[in-house]
Amino acid sequence: GSKIHASCKKTYWDKIAKKVPVGVWRNIENFSVTNPGATYRPTNHQYKLNFIYGTDITPSTLQNDSMFLSLVDFQTIQQGVEDENIFIESLAQFMQLTKIGDGTILDAKLATKRFRVHVRVKDCTGEAYLMLLDWIAVEVIPENAAALLNGSFDEV
Incomplete structure (x- = not known):
């Protein structure tokens, strides 16, 4: 990392x-x-x-330095940068998408509304559970979670 x-x-x-x-x-x-x-x-x-x-x-129970997730912005992927540490592959099937979680993060100066999306996907190796946080996913997906789903949580 x-x-x-x-x-x-x-x-x-x-x-x-x-x-x-x-x-x-x-x-x-x-x-x-x-x-x-x-x-x-x-x-x-x-x-x-x-x-x-x-x-x-x-x-941490995770002790393997070769297993980590590093988010890459979409433009890097579009430019075709060859890096063996960047996984570019289609996920086979969305299994379940829960409603976007609505939470408030409190700060000394202000309270900010944040969103998270829990996604259950299945590929050829089995199932994986993912949680996308809007302030992290914006580096990968240039829209926040609410705008991406256009207010409807049953579409995906």
Whole structure:
């Protein structure tokens, strides 16, 4: 994977630093994702993680560095960039699409309405369960979930 800039307040440093050794897979819950800013950018990643008071870091059961999902924008695929790490294939069949989840993400300054879509698909190897988050999927699909489904959740 790629390196990403992460930060936390000095008061949380002792609690968090020992839980995130370099090169070790971890599950991280309750954190914020922001733009890294222009003045100090230790990586060229487009986002920055901010560990907050409620951040929980636990060991990950996933330990295989060759198995990860990295989202690629649609223009890269259209340009035909050959990369063995980019999977370009049609999924055989949509099995089930649940209603778009409606949730509110609270921030200190504002509350933002966000959407998620749970998709169950089946291909030649079996079934897979996917969850598309509108603020991540926009990098792959240039429309948000509500606009993509045109307000109707029974079409797909």
